[in-house]
Amino acid sequence: MVGFSGYLENEKTRGIVMPFSERVKLEAKQKAGFRCCICYKLFVEVHHITPESEDGANTIENAAPLCASCHDLFGGNPEKRKQIRQMWDYWWEFIDQWRSNLMNAGDLDSLTPIQENPDNINQLKEKAIVIYHNVFKNEGFEASVQIVFDLVKEAQKKSPNQKRVLYLDIEGHRNSKRGFDHDMFELQRHFILGF
Numbered sequence: 257m258v259g260f261s262g263y264l265e266n267e268k269t270r271g272i273v274m275p276f277s278e279r280v281k282l283e284a285k286q287k288a289g290f291r292c293c294i295c296y297k298l299f300v301e302v303h304h305i306t307p308e309s310e311d312g313a314n315t316i317e318n319a320a321p322l323c324a325s326c327h328d329l330f331g332g333n334p335e336k337r338k339q340i341r342q343m344w345d346y347w348w349e350f351i352d353q354w355r356s357n358l359m360n361a362g363d364l365d366s367l368t369p370i371q372e373n374p375d376n377i378n379q380l381k382e383k384a385i386v387i388y389h390n391v392f393k394n395e396g397f398e399a400s401v402q403i404v405f406d407l408v409k410e411a412q413k414k415s416p417n418q419k420r421v422l423y424l425d426i427e428g429h430r431n432s433k434r435g436f437d438h439d440m441f442e443l444q445r446h447f448i449l450g451f
């Protein structure tokens with residue numbers, strides 16, 4: 257009879273939004289060291305990466321620990337799910353490693369304390385920082401590199417790790433085939449690879 261009523265129970269709850277069990281919630285929090293898997297802030301809630309309304313599982317893999325502000329910023333955005341999952345995977349492993357270091361540490365001073373990392377939030381932001389530089393006709397490679405490098409440094413200081421877009425307006429600097437001359441070819445190659 258018990259099995260039968262259990263079956264009925266399942267039929268009734270099908271299609272209804274199911275929360276995580278307390279056990280899964282606690283497990284997720286413990287695995288995260290009770291920190292948000294994006295910014296590493298303490299005090300977290302457990303968030304469905306794939307929402308329950310889209311048949312997201314109530315399992316630990318789908319249970320990302322997020323602080324209130326990261327939850328507000330990214331929780332509802334389907335395009336961020338993959339990144340949140342990757343960050344959760346990374347953080348899970350990090351804490352695991354950190355714990356085993358703790359177990360094996362001869363002295364506590366050798367342990368690096370875990371720090372909040374609000375810069376990680378910028379990584380998930382949609383908006384990119386636009387860096388613009390106008391290269392003058394007589395500007396050489398070295399001068400251009402220095403200027404763009406300073407702009408990138410400034411942007412990194414103001415908004416660490418946020419997406420960046422670089423626009424270059426290049427005056428002159430053409431070769432005989434109307435393409436870019438060597439300096440400007442190098443400049444673009446230099447910064448396209450990552451800035």
Ligand SMILES: [Zn+2]
Nearest residue numbers: 292295323326
């Ligand atoms: Zn957070």
